[in-house]
Every structure is written in structure tokens, then in C-alpha cells.
Amino acid sequence: MNTVTIARQTVPQTAALAPMASVADTAYRTLCAEHGACMTTGELVSAKGLCYGSRGSAELCRITQAERPMGLQLFGSEPEFISEAVQRLLDFQPDWIDLNMGCPVPKVVNQGAGSALMKTPELAGECLKAAVRAADGKCAVTVKMRIGWDAEHINAVDFAKRMEAEGAEAIAVHGRTRTQFYSGNADWSQIATVKAAVSVPVIGNGDITSGADAVRMYRETGCDLVMVGRASYGNPWIFEEIIHALEGTPFTPPDVETRLREMLRHMRMILDNSEKSEQLAMREARKHALWYLRGYPGAAAFRARSAGLCTYADAEQLAADYLAYRANRAK
Ligand SMILES: Cc1cc2nc3c(=O)[nH]c(=O)nc-3n(C[C@H](O)[C@H](O)[C@H](O)COP(=O)(O)O)c2cc1C
The missing domain is CATH 1.10.1200 (Non-ribosomal Peptide Synthetase Peptidyl Carrier Protein; Chain A)
Incomplete structure (x- = not known):
């Protein structure tokens, strides 16, 4: 199996588990890692909540050895809070810190965070810069984004280039707009365009439901790693299936x-x-x-x-x- 270095982690080039709030908790991440997920990410944590000492936020940041390499993910839109939150996250020794620029839910978007940051690229850049400065070289800072706000405002390439310029060490792209939420199809061609435009590693995400899909995403987008979310529901074996597909060996689903x-x-x-x-x-x-x-x-x-x-x-x-x-x- 090839290896790839992403966010300073050298891992087999198989598939990462996507962050999923209320689903991919410690138990879930551990199980997926056991079944072959090569990287995991925690559930999104409010930068402000963490700064105000919310117990719930801090609980989401615990990392066990079995889940590593594992990143912690923040959402927010105020550089001062992001800066302080990153410093607090460092105490949990994440393998990297990810900034969420893809979450579509109103609670997040209405504060200008998550995918709303794709409408304010300058502010997104400020947030990232603050995170990189606060991480102080101790770990990589990465971004997870969508391809734009809506079909009329697809700005994945410009946005990703700006994130790279501000210090993102990897960029995960979910091939949907905010207004799509999780419906319609992910547009993998946008992932390919981002990959061709930046030199940091690109993680492709959206609609991988089988080993064959993962092989196809690698082939069609040239991405450095694929990331799987919903297909792992009740099915941590998806990661084994992907490994078999990449190796060209048959996979027998569990009975x-x-x-x-x-x-x-x-x-x-x-x-x-x-x-x-x-x-x-x-x-x-x-x-x-x-x-x-x-x-x-x-x-x-x-x-x-x-x-x-x-x-x-x-x-x-x-x-x-x-x-x-x-x-x-x-x-
Ligand atoms: C229930 C649920 C929770 C999610 N929570 C997060 C999150 O906390 N942070 C994030 O960046 N993306 C989150 N996502 C988006 C996924 O990481 C992923 O981008 C999306 O599901 C598309 O990938 P898939 O088609 O493989 O599921 C969530 C998705 C779902 C379905």
C-alpha cells in the first residue's frame, strides 16, 4: 500500500473517516480505525464554547491512542476566539487541528461560521491565519470546506488557494454546496480542479459508498486521500472494503x-x-x-x-x- 503524508502524518493511502457530529464519537472512531480508517477527526467543537470553558466542548476533545492519527475540529468566525481555542486544543495533543468551513446547519451558519465562511473568504483567511499563528508550529492546521455556497457561487478553487496561502497544510473538499446540504450528488470534478490548483494535499469527500467508489475518486480527482462519512454508518467494514479494492483483492462482506x-x-x-x-x-x-x-x-x-x-x-x-x-x- 502506498503511503501519503498529510498534516505531517504519514499514513497508508486508504481512506479517512469524516468528522460527523453526534455520530462519529470515540467509540465510532475507534471502531473505524480498527477496521482500517487511516485518519480520524473529532466532532466539530465551538471555538467560543471552548473559550468559555463549556464542559461539553472540552469532552469532545478527548483523544485516545486507538483513534490516532486524529485531528480536532473547530468552528467559529472570530479570529480572537479561534486563536484562544487553538491554544486550548493543544492541551489535548491533537495530531492536527482542522477548521470547519463546510458545516451547513443554521446554528453554525447564522454565526458566520462553517460553510458561511465560503461567502467571506477574507474573514476565513483571517480565521485560518489566527489558527496557524496560535498553533505555533506545534501541529498542522487544515481546512474542511465545501465547493461554494450555492450553484451560482462556486468558489472552491479561489477559496482553497487562499487557504493554502494562509497556511493550511491540507484541504478536505466535500463536493457539495451549502444549499445542497447532503442532497443531490457531490461534484467530484470540483475536487479535481482544487487538486490541480493547490500544492498542499487534498482530501476528496462526498458520496463514497463502496470500495469501487473510492478507487474511482482517486482516479477521477487525483486527490491525495479519500474521506468517508455516511457509508460507515453501521458499516465500519467499508474501510476494509476500500483497502481490498485499492489492492485489487476480493472483499467478503461480514455475515x-x-x-x-x-x-x-x-x-x-x-x-x-x-x-x-x-x-x-x-x-x-x-x-x-x-x-x-x-x-x-x-x-x-x-x-x-x-x-x-x-x-x-x-x-x-x-x-x-x-x-x-x-x-x-x-x-
Ligand atoms: C450526521 C453528520 C454529521 C456531520 N458532522 C460534521 C462535522 O462535525 N464536521 C464536518 O466537517 N463535517 C461534518 N459532516 C459532513 C461529513 O464530514 C462529510 O463531509 C459529508 O457527510 C459527505 O461525505 P459522505 O458522503 O461520505 O457522507 C457531517 C455529516 C453528517 C451526515
Whole structure:
């Protein structure tokens, strides 16, 4: 496997796990790293929240060895807060620090942060400059962006060039505009255009759902690394699938027993990593149970049951009942 150096990390050129707030937490990142994700990033953290000492923000910054190499991601639009937040992040020893310039949600955009920064490239540059100065050479600062605000304002290339000029050591491009949110198709041709325009590594992102997609994104965009988000829902094996596709070796998807065993291990990791009660932590874990059960014949009723999981024992029972149902069907 080739290696690639991104944000001062030399990693196999396979696939990174995308940052996903409320989904890709410690348990999720650890699992994906075990299955071959070559880099992970934390959930987006408010620069202001961190500066004001929000406990929730600081909790999002914990990094365990199993998740490394791992970056921490900030959002904000005020250079002073970003500067102080970067200094605080350094205490958590991130492998790099990423600035979010792609988040489309109103709560973030209405403060001029996330993808709104693509409408104010000068301010985005100031934010980045402040982050680079505050990082003081201790770690790389990177940017994750979209391709523009809307179809009439696609400015990926100019924006990426400005970020490079202000000191971004890598740029991840999600091939959608802000107004697309997560709908429509990611425009990979824009990722290719950014790659051709800058000399720092470019990470391509958007709509990779299989090993074949990853191979195609490398080929069509020339990107230095691909990044996978939603296709890893209930499917950390996507990273193994990508490695096999890149190596040209056949990939055998896990059988249902393996999948459900991993689902239970995932639940257990969520509970072990949470300071919340079992019931509250299981509320967050439910969506994962649903995702692991996706695509199986007759699983709809079992998926519906995942919405009511309150304890780990409930999840074990759900897995056992589904396997019993399948065994009966096969008779
Ligand atoms: C639930 C969810 C949460 C996300 N949270 C973040 C985030 O915190 N920071 C970020 O840069 N992108 C975030 N994203 C965007 C993803 O990192 C990625 O760019 C996007 O999902 C496209 O990649 P995909 O098609 O492989 O999912 C999020 C996406 C989803 C679906």
C-alpha cells in the first residue's frame, strides 16, 4: 500500500473517516480505525464554547491512542476566539487541528461560521491565519470546506488557494454546496480542479459508498486521500472494503452474525466511554443498532425495535431475536 503524508502524518493511502457530529464519537472512531480508517477527526467543537470553558466542548476533545492519527475540529468566525481555542486544543495533543468551513446547519451558519465562511473568504483567511499563528508550529492546521455556497457561487478553487496561502497544510473538499446540504450528488470534478490548483494535499469527500467508489475518486480527482462519512454508518467494514479494492483483492462482506456481534461491541464501547447513565447512553446508541440492521430481509420490525432500546441487555436480546428469526426463516 502506498503511503501519503498529510498534516505531517504519514499514513497508508486508504481512506479517512469524516468528522460527523453526534455520530462519529470515540467509540465510532475507534471502531473505524480498527477496521482500517487511516485518519480520524473529532466532532466539530465551538471555538467560543471552548473559550468559555463549556464542559461539553472540552469532552469532545478527548483523544485516545486507538483513534490516532486524529485531528480536532473547530468552528467559529472570530479570529480572537479561534486563536484562544487553538491554544486550548493543544492541551489535548491533537495530531492536527482542522477548521470547519463546510458545516451547513443554521446554528453554525447564522454565526458566520462553517460553510458561511465560503461567502467571506477574507474573514476565513483571517480565521485560518489566527489558527496557524496560535498553533505555533506545534501541529498542522487544515481546512474542511465545501465547493461554494450555492450553484451560482462556486468558489472552491479561489477559496482553497487562499487557504493554502494562509497556511493550511491540507484541504478536505466535500463536493457539495451549502444549499445542497447532503442532497443531490457531490461534484467530484470540483475536487479535481482544487487538486490541480493547490500544492498542499487534498482530501476528496462526498458520496463514497463502496470500495469501487473510492478507487474511482482517486482516479477521477487525483486527490491525495479519500474521506468517508455516511457509508460507515453501521458499516465500519467499508474501510476494509476500500483497502481490498485499492489492492485489487476480493472483499467478503461480514455475515450477519459478525455484524451483530460488532453492533453489540459498538454499544458496549459507547456505554464504556460515556459518563451518562446506561439509559441515556443507549438513547444515543439506538441509531447505530438501526444502521447495523439495515438491508436485511425481514429486519424492518427489528429495526423499529431499536428505537426502544434502553439497556445493553435489550440490544443483546434484539440481536438474539433477529438471529433466531433468520434461523426459523431458513428452515
Ligand atoms: C450526521 C453528520 C454529521 C456531520 N458532522 C460534521 C462535522 O462535525 N464536521 C464536518 O466537517 N463535517 C461534518 N459532516 C459532513 C461529513 O464530514 C462529510 O463531509 C459529508 O457527510 C459527505 O461525505 P459522505 O458522503 O461520505 O457522507 C457531517 C455529516 C453528517 C451526515
